[in-house]
Amino acid sequence: MNKCLSIVLAALLAAPLVQAEYATQVPLKLEGEGPWYRLELPLGVQMAASHADLRDLRVLNAEGEELAYALTLGSAQPEEKRQEAAVKWFPLRGPADAQAAPAIRVQRGTNGTLVEVAPEQTGQGEQILRGWLLDASAFDEPLHRLLLDWSAEQEGFQRFTIEASDDLQHWQRWEDGQIARLSFADERVEQREVELPGAKARYLRLLWQAPQQAPALLAARVVSIESQDLAPPLAWSVPLSPTSSKVGEYRWELPLSLPLEKVRVQLPPGNVLAPVSLSSRGAGKLEWQPLTSGLLYRLPQDGKETLQDQIELWGTPVQQLRLRIDARGGGLGSEAPAIRVAVRGTQVVFLARGSAPYRLALGDASARSAALPLGTLIPGYEPKHLAGLGRAVAPDEVPAAMRQVADAAQSAADWKRIGLWGVLLVGVALLGGMAFSLLRKPEVSEH
CATH class of the missing domain: 2.60.120.260 (Galactose-binding domain-like)
Incomplete structure (x- = not known):
């Protein structure tokens, strides 16, 4: 019995609880001189992360090795006139x-x-x-x-x-x-x-x-x-269609709670005058919290068209967004408007090692951040050095086919985790049964 107990314990200890699974991987194209490269992270790719703080982001080489990297928010850039x-x-x-x-x-x-x-x-x-x-x-x-x-x-x-x-x-x-x-x-x-x-x-x-x-x-x-x-650079999403709509009210749900700086509403052609209000709420919440209100318009002025299609949010975290249109302005027409959202740009700086092609990996819900400070990644770093680094380019968004593969991989990973937890629970039950059996076994009397 003790031998069986040892075998079960060894099997349980050898089984990995969670294996790193990156649901999304996109290729990187390198330009310029290395060994350090700077990537302006597209918002469409950032939305594939499991965490808004990008703790699950990794850079991989062709051998599958994780490369040293740092994350930095885009900062205001001086301009000389x-x-x-x-x-x-x-x-x-x-x-x-x-x-x-x-x-x-x-x-x-x-x-x-x-x-x-x-x-x-x-x-x-x-x-x-x-x-x-x-x-x-x-x-x-x-x-x-x-x-x-x-x-x-x-x-x-x-x-x-x-x-x-x-x-x-x-x-x-x-x-x-x-x-x-x-x-x-x-x-x-x-x-x-x-x-x-x-x-x-x-x-x-x-x-x-x-x-x-x-x-x-x-x-x-x-x-x-x-x-x-100049204002810090922004990363804009592709146009996002509303997840639900009715007359005068449109809703969007983002995959992550993102600190939005601006929202750009697609206005129909022709004259438009639309007083609007924006509200937000977190996933699973019932109450909407007001964000701001504004006036959107497309109007002729002095023989030219004047356009105001943006609303400032100044870094407010948003996952669910609701846009309401004041009907007194005439609305936005029969078509539901698409929006583009913007966050402050994020740069990924990494040290190339091993073989190309390199990949950006995201989507491991259990990952912890592996980002280094820039001063550690680049010894002797100064802000002016950033612009002189080599450049890496990622797709503006995760391709649809790749997203389908990522969704399938995520589903398989979820079932794998369920299976692992099932094995653990069975093992624990087996251990409990063995222990109970040993406790109930009558002691043999010595004569």
């Missing part, structure tokens, strides 16, 4: 041995721009080119960059001081500047751009530190740069 303008330049001449800036006589036009700049006649020795005066009076923007082009004969490094003025009488020292042109073999390296402090000024004075090397300018441009942060 650049304005450039050509400016006039005038030579500044003075004595070669003078330390002070050359004295000049100027003639201005009616709009304040310079027409002529001439040196003051001091009669002190040879007059050489000491620098240049730039007229930026027509460019009423902060100055962030200065672009210079000069004669091809001048090579090497050219260093100069930069001073700014609004009246040509009072000058403020800005930064020192440097331009360079170097040739070797059949290649040429140029540095034509100079940093400016981002302040406004009508005139700039460039004085060369080595006047004998001051080049002849061919062009001068000033640049103003306005930086602003």
Whole structure:
């Protein structure tokens, strides 16, 4: 009896309780240089996960090995708006041995721009080119960059001081500047751009530190740069048809409770004016919770069509969504509208290893997160490095045939789990019967 008990216990301990089963696997196409790759996760693929926090996401190679990866939400990206303008330049001449800036006589036009700049006649020795005066009076923007082009004969490094003025009488020292042109073999390296402090000024004075090397300018441009942060990128779903509808009310059920940022409603052609309200509720709940209200429209204005088809939700978790239309606006027509929903974009960064093709796997309800911090996955990581990584591309949504296979696999996995639990329960019952039998067995009396 003890031998049978040992065999049953060994069998139960050897049987796996849960085996990792990824119901959905989609191929990844790699572009650019590795070994790290960045994937903008499509929302249609994200919806195939078993958990909204993507704890069941994995990246696999051709050998079926799980690869190291990290998850990161898309963040606001800085955008630079650049304005450039050509400016006039005038030579500044003075004595070669003078330390002070050359004295000049100027003639201005009616709009304040310079027409002529001439040196003051001091009669002190040879007059050489000491620098240049730039007229930026027509460019009423902060100055962030200065672009210079000069004669091809001048090579090497050219260093100069930069001073700014609004009246040509009072000058403020800005930064020192440097331009360079170097040739070797059949290649040429140029540095034509100079940093400016981002302040406004009508005139700039460039004085060369080595006047004998001051080049002849061919062009001068000033640049103003306005930086602003763009909104974090969003991942949009494909159009979703309502799961139920009646006049003036439409409902959708998402596979996961997702933190929705926006909802876009498909409006019919023609003039539309529709006051709407949105509500949500969790799976299995009876009560609807109001989310927001808004006005959707498609209307002519100034000979053009004005469209407002989006509603902001700002990251509210939603699984079931209800849209109600105020009939006083005329409704949305006889056809039930489709919607597209958006969440803040998620990026998957992984370290390629083993053989291609690589796959993205999701759908194991029992999985725990295996994501690493980005700083661990990429030693020495800095946010600016992210854009330079190789790129991975996944389908926008799980193909229908693949979803059918995933559903079948999930159903088989569910029955397999039921079978395993059945084996366990039978084993436990068998163990209980054995123990009960041993307890009831009468002790043999010794004589």
